[in-house]
Amino acid sequence: MFFLRFVLKNALRHKLRTALTVAGIVVAISAFGLLRTVIDAWYAGANASSSARLVTRNAVSLVFALPLTYADRIRQVSGVAAVSWANWFGGVYISERNFFPQFAVDAPSYLEIYPEFVLSDEQKKAFFGDRQGAIVGRKLADLYGWKVGDQIPLRGTIFPGTWTFNLRGIYDGATKSTAESQMLFHWSYLNETLKQRFPKRGEQVGVLIEQLKDPDEAAAVSQAIDATFKNSLAETLTETENAFQLGFVAMSEAILLAIQAVSFVVIVIIMAVMANTMAMTARERGAEHATLKALGFGGGFVALLIVCESVLIALLGGGAGIAVTFPIANAFRESLGTFFPIFYISDQTIAMQLGAALLIGIVAAVFPAWHAARTPVVDGLRAVA
Amino acid sequence: MRVPFIYVARNLFARRLTTALTAGGMALVVYVFATVLMLAAGLEATLIATGQDDNVIVIRRGSQTEVQSAIDRMQAGVVESLPDVALGQDGQRLVSKEPVVLINLPKRDSGKPSNVVIRGVTANGLALRPQAQIVEGRMFRPGTAEVIAGRSIATGFRGAALGETLRFASRDWTVVGVFDAGRTGFDSEIWGDAEQMLQAFRRTSYSALVFKLADSERFDAVKQSIESDPRLTLEAKRETRFYADQSEALAKFISYLGTTISVIFSIGAIIGAMITMYASVASRTAEIGTLRALGFSRGSILVAFLAESLLLGLLGGAIGLACAAFMQALSISTTNFQTFAEVAFRFVLTPGIVAAALLFALAMGFVGGFLPAVRAARLKIVDALRAA
Numbered sequence: 001m002f003f004l005r006f007v008l009k010n011a012l013r014h015k016l017r018t019a020l021t022v023a024g025i026v027v028a029i030s031a032f033g034l035l036r037t038v039i040d041a042w043y044a045g046a047n048a049s050s051s052a053r054l055v056t057r058n059a060v061s062l063v064f065a066l067p068l069t070y071a072d073r074i075r076q077v078s079g080v081a082a083v084s085w086a087n088w089f090g091g092v093y094i095s096e097r098n099f100f101p102q103f104a105v106d107a108p109s110y111l112e113i114y115p116e117f118v119l120s121d122e123q124k125k126a127f128f129g130d131r132q133g134a135i136v137g138r139k140l141a142d143l144y145g146w147k148v149g150d151q152i153p154l155r156g157t158i159f160p161g162t163w164t165f166n167l168r169g170i171y172d173g174a175t176k177s178t179a180e181s182q183m184l185f186h187w188s189y190l191n192e193t194l195k196q197r198f199p200k201r202g203e204q205v206g207v208l209i210e211q212l213k214d215p216d217e218a219a220a221v222s223q224a225i226d227a228t229f230k231n232s233l234a235e236t237l238t239e240t241e242n243a244f245q246l247g248f249v250a251m252s253e254a255i256l257l258a259i260q261a262v263s264f265v266v267i268v269i270i271m272a273v274m275a276n277t278m279a280m281t282a283r284e285r286g287a288e289h290a291t292l293k294a295l296g297f298g299g300g301f302v303a304l305l306i307v308c309e310s311v312l313i314a315l316l317g318g319g320a321g322i323a324v325t326f327p328i329a330n331a332f333r334e335s336l337g338t339f340f341p342i343f344y345i346s347d348q349t350i351a352m353q354l355g356a357a358l359l360i361g362i363v364a365a366v367f368p369a370w371h372a373a374r375t376p377v378v379d380g381l382r383a384v385a
Numbered sequence: 386m387r388v389p390f391i392y393v394a395r396n397l398f399a400r401r402l403t404t405a406l407t408a409g410g411m412a413l414v415v416y417v418f419a420t421v422l423m424l425a426a427g428l429e430a431t432l433i434a435t436g437q438d439d440n441v442i443v444i445r446r447g448s449q450t451e452v453q454s455a456i457d458r459m460q461a462g463v464v465e466s467l468p469d470v471a472l473g474q475d476g477q478r479l480v481s482k483e484p485v486v487l488i489n490l491p492k493r494d495s496g497k498p499s500n501v502v503i504r505g506v507t508a509n510g511l512a513l514r515p516q517a518q519i520v521e522g523r524m525f526r527p528g529t530a531e532v533i534a535g536r537s538i539a540t541g542f543r544g545a546a547l548g549e550t551l552r553f554a555s556r557d558w559t560v561v562g563v564f565d566a567g568r569t570g571f572d573s574e575i576w577g578d579a580e581q582m583l584q585a586f587r588r589t590s591y592s593a594l595v596f597k598l599a600d601s602e603r604f605d606a607v608k609q610s611i612e613s614d615p616r617l618t619l620e621a622k623r624e625t626r627f628y629a630d631q632s633e634a635l636a637k638f639i640s641y642l643g644t645t646i647s648v649i650f651s652i653g654a655i656i657g658a659m660i661t662m663y664a665s666v667a668s669r670t671a672e673i674g675t676l677r678a679l680g681f682s683r684g685s686i687l688v689a690f691l692a693e694s695l696l697l698g699l700l701g702g703a704i705g706l707a708c709a710a711f712m713q714a715l716s717i718s719t720t721n722f723q724t725f726a727e728v729a730f731r732f733v734l735t736p737g738i739v740a741a742a743l744l745f746a747l748a749m750g751f752v753g754g755f756l757p758a759v760r761a762a763r764l765k766i767v768d769a770l771r772a773a
Contacts, residue, residue: 017660024656031649060553061489061500063452064586090453158453160445160618200589233555233587237489250497251720251727259642265413266650272410273657276403280664 007308014281018313021277025317025360026324028270029353033325034332035263036349042249042256044342048177049241052215053113054222056208057244059235062088065204066234073228074208079221081213084109085205087187091154091163093144100140102154102183104190113211116174117184123148123169131189134165137180139341141170152183159194181341209241267356274364278310282368289372290380299373306372310365311358318357322350386681388689396665396693397700404697407654407661411701411749412708414647414654419709419742421643423732424717425636431730432632435570436624439471439601440513443594443611446620450631450724451485451593452502460617464594469607471597473512478596481510484582485592487726488553488575490542501538501545502726503553505579513595517571522547522562525577530585532577533562537729541718545575554585570628573718573729595624634723651749654701658753662694666761673761674769687762694754695747702746709742710734 011018056074058064071083089102107128111117119127119135126148127133136146146152150167165185173180187205195202212221222238229236239247249256282289289302325345333343397404436442443464444454456464461482471479484505489498504510508527511517521539525531534545539560544551551558558577566572583589598604608621622630666673673686681689709732718729 016663020656020660020663024653027649027652027656031646035646059489060586061487063487063500155447157447157449160447231555235555247498250495251499253495253497254717254719255639262417262646265417266646266653269410269413269650269657270653272406272413273653273660276406276410276657277660279402279406280660284668 003305003308007305007312010281010285010305011309011312017277017281021274021313022317022320024270024273025314025357026321028266028360029318029321029357030325030328031266032263032356033322033345033349033353034328035259035266036352037325037329037343037345038340039256039259039263040346040349041340041343042252043246044177044340045179046242046245046249048116048175048179048342049245051218051240051242052212053241054210054212054218054225054238055241055244056210056222056225056236056238057206059226059237062206064234065206066208066236068203068205070229070234070236071205071208074210074225077221077224077228079213079217079224080210082109082113082211084113084209084211085187085207086110086209087190087204087206088158089154089156089185089190090158091156093152093154098144100181100183101179102185104187105184106187107184110184110209113209116178117171118174119169119171127168130166130168131186132164132166133168134183134185135169135171136167136183137341138170138172139180140183141167143181146170159190161193161197163193176344177342179341210238267360271360271363274310274314274360275367277313278306278364278368281309282306282372286372286375286380290375290377293377293380303369303373306369307362307365311361314357314361314364318354318360321357322353325353386685388676388681388685390692393689393693393696396669397696400665403661403664404700407657408697408701408704410657411654411698411746412704414650414749415702415705415742415746416708417650418643418647418745419706419734419738420712420732421639421647422738422741423709423712423734424730425640425643426735426738427717427730427733428632428636428639428728429629430733431568431728432570432628433625434516434567435628436626437513437515437597438623438625439598440624441596441598441604441607441621442624442627443596443619443621444592446612446618451483452487452724452726454485454592455590456482456592456594456619457590460619461591461594463614463616464596464611464619467596467607467610469599469603471599473509477509479509479513480594480596481507481513481579482591483507483510483579483593483595484586484588486582486586488551490538490545490551493541493543496543499542499720499727500725501542502574502724503532503582504574504576505582506576507579510576510579510595513597514566514571516569517564517566519562520565522560525561527578528581529578530556530558530581531561532558532575533564534560534575535572536563536565537572537716537718538575538727539563541727541729551575556585568731570728573727594619631721631723632728635719635721635728638722647745651745655749655753658694658697658750659757661697662690662754662757663760665693666690666757669761670764670769670772673764674766674772677764677766678770683762687758690758690761691751691754694758695750697754698746698748698750699743701749702743705746706739706742 058066075083084106087104089104091102127135146167148167152165154163191202218240225238226236292302329345448454465480473479486503487500488503490501491498525533538545547563549560611619611621712732713734716729716731721728
């Protein structure tokens with residue numbers, strides 16, 4: 001108890017310096033948390049994917065489509081429970097700034113395979129009944145103030161022309177990690193319009209999605225599917241949904257690595273600041289430490305005193321830093337809109353923030369503590385700050 | 386009367402550990418700040434240099450990128466016969482009708498797939514891009530399954546180096562040459578014979594048309610005539626403009642993210658400088674009193690402490706910039722959000738970035754040192770002398 005009071009009194013001796021150091025740590029720990037959350041958001045799509053789904057695409061690249069007839073042949077592959085398909089639409093809502101993903105899907109089978117898109121029966125019926133109907137996620141609807149019954153015009157980039165959709169439903173995500181900023185509409189509408197305008201582009205799908213009977217058979221089933229179309233005009237590449245999503249993440253890997261590196265740099269910066277504070281503190285108290293030792297306290301005691309003070313300040317800053325990460329992340333999510341559909345602070349991030357604060361406290365105190373512990377009493381008493 | 390500069394400098398030297406830690410923190414911030422700006426500058430330099438100013442690129446209206454565009458042969462013919470198209474040495478029209486697609490290739494080191502641009506070109510297409518030179522092997526022969534790879538693709542992707550083969554569109558393609566396009570976007574592409582590509586990918590339409598203007602000044606008139614022709618659903622852009630537009634989103638993303646991070650980090654470094662300077666003032670109170678008693682004014686004390694802090698900032702800035710300068714040896718390869726294709730670019734250090742980074746470092750020193758310097762200047766002579 002005496003020891004703790006001693007540490008606390010020491011920490012509060014230079015109020016301004018301690019306050020500044022704590023402020024520095026708050027900034028660093030919250031910045032670290034925010035950067036980790038940005039990285040998590042990148043991987044969100046892959047984390048939300050189900051292990052019971054496979055995605056089949058054209059082996060050359062996503063730019064090339066697959067014929068719809070493949071759906072029937074995949075259905076016959078053993079181990080496949082259900083098949084659906086989707087096309088990336090890539091439309092522009094008013095201007096390029098308003099980016100959000102749109103998919104033309106085979107609605108009944110798609111919603112069957114993706115139970116995490118929760119839609120009321122009434123809205124589902126209205127959506128299935130309207131050829132030009134569309135549904136959007138709750139977040140997207142809130143962002144643009146859309147209500148059921150609204151008309152949404154999109155300018156096609158891959159599929160030329162202006163396309164108008166009637167909003168028939170707003171879905172909710174079953175979990176926190178479900179993407180609520182997508183728009184889904186009927187593939188048949190896209191297909192029929194394309195067939196009229198460009199007959200050669202009809203009856204084609206971007207990806208086929210398979211529901212597995214048993215997730216453990218994923219490898220065997222994907223091999224069986226790819227073998228079916230070997231040496232055809234459109235060879236396929238089938239992978240788990242997780243691998244498919246990670247493929248997108250891997251494309252920006254260089255940027256992700258940079259953000260990751262930078263998130264550690266901020267910790268090093270603040271370590272330098274904190275180490276400076278502790279070095280100055282210990283230097284100023286050189287005579288005091290010598291007095292303590294002259295009174296009979298060991299070098300270890302003096303070292304522990306410095307380490308505890310440093311860790312106390314660091315944890316104070318760390319705690320406050322974690323607390324302010326939440327409002328900052330919220331503001332960040334609001335301003336970024338649909339760029340990161342899923343953006344929340346994970347428990348792991350919080351644990352890492354705490355660990356980083358502890359590390360800063362310990363590393364900053366190592367050198368001053370070691371120095372104070374082994375300075376001879378006479379030198380210490382003679383020292384001038 | 387001014388406090389001698391040597392006094393200021395020696396003060397920093399007298400407290401080596403503190404000076405090193407504070408300047409080190411600032412150096413890291415400046416390093417992050419400078420590298421991010423270098424990255425954005427490198428990306429812009431790469432994509433702007435990709436285009437030639439008197440080349441015009443034509444794509445389908447609203448399609449944004451070459452890969453999403455499609456131009457049928459009839460429309461291509463109309464554009465080709467425009468009177469403003471320049472003529473080559475043999476009297477041929479300098480038009481290149483190119484299919485452009487993406488293929489998925491595994492990276493050489495990690496094996497992770499990424500999208501690479503494959504461009505079908507003709508002899509004209511090569512004449513339109515004089516910056517591309519074969520550096521290894523030879524040119525592909527028209528009418529064969531031979532391709533040439535850009536330098537960063539050849540080193541970065543499996544099967545793309547000289548003599549290796551790539552398999553796509555049910556055929557094996559031999560890489561017979563590696564070309565260097567002077568660190569432009571073409572370094573991240575694979576080129577092959579246009580007609581072979583069309584057949585292999587079973588396409589009947591081109592993706593983009595590139596032609597050279599006979600008179601560069603006539604661009605607006607040509608654009609007008611293409612975009613108002615009822616037979617055409619196309620849009621025309623200068624090639625320089627086209628590639629600059631394609632780098633916009635990624636360059637913006639990098640510089641926004643980098644600036645935000647630098648500003649947040651700089652708060653930490655400023656606090657570090659502030660702590661150092663406050664301590665410096667506190668431990669030299671008696672010294673300040675002596676200086677004042679000797680006749681130095683409050684103003685010169687303020688200037689002396691500000692100078693010390695600015696010097697600290699400058700030291701940090703110089704170290705940070707020196708580290709950042711080493712990054713020029715590296716290049717980075719990532720997917721451009723807009724084209725969805727791989728693009729390689731370098732860190733480029735421009736005089737503007739050097740100036741910005743040093744200013745940034747000085748600003749950190751100034752903000753961190755101002756309040757402590759004010760405190761030093763406001764000390765009363767008697768109190769200060771008594772503090773010793």
